[in-house]
Ligand code: FES
C-alpha cells in the first residue's frame with residue numbers, strides 16, 4: 001500500500017485522520033473519503049472556484065491541492081464555515097437575499113467571500129465583484145450574490 005498514506009489534520013475544528021492515495025486531490029478526499037459533499041467538483045482545473053475551501057486561513061481550490069499536503073493543516077469547508085460569526089452571517093445573507101439558483105457554485109462563493117471579507121470588512125459592490133471574480137456561477141445570478149455578501153459585511157454579530 002505504498003501508494004496510500006495516513007495523514008492527520010484539523011477539519012472544521014476537529015482533529016482528523018484520513019488514509020488517502022498519494023495522487024488524490026484534497027477535493028476527492030473531502031468528498032469521497034470524508035463524505036463531505038458540500039464542496040463541489042466542476043472544472044477540476046482551478047478555473048471555476050466551486051471547490052474552494054479555506055486552508056490555514058487562505059482560500060484554496062481544493063481540486064488543485066493534493067490530499068497529502070493537508071497534513072498538519074487546518075481546513076474549513078462549507079460544512080464548518082457557520083461555526084464562525086462571519087460564516088454564519090454569510091449563510092444567513094445568502095438565504096435572506098435569495099442568492100442561490102441551482103446552488104452548485106454557492107459553497108465555493110461563500111468560502112471565498114468568508115476569506116475575502118476578513119481582509120476587506122467594509123467593501124463597495126465593485127470591490128466585492130473583484131473579490132469573487134475567480135468564482136463562476138453558471139446560473140449567472142451574480143447580482144444577488146453580491147447583495148448577499150454586501151449584507152453579510154454590514155450585518156452585526
Ligand atoms: S473544481 Fe476546482 S476550480 Fe473548478
Ligand code: FES
Nearest residue numbers: 103105137138139
Ligand atoms: S447558482 Fe447555479 S451555478 Fe451559481
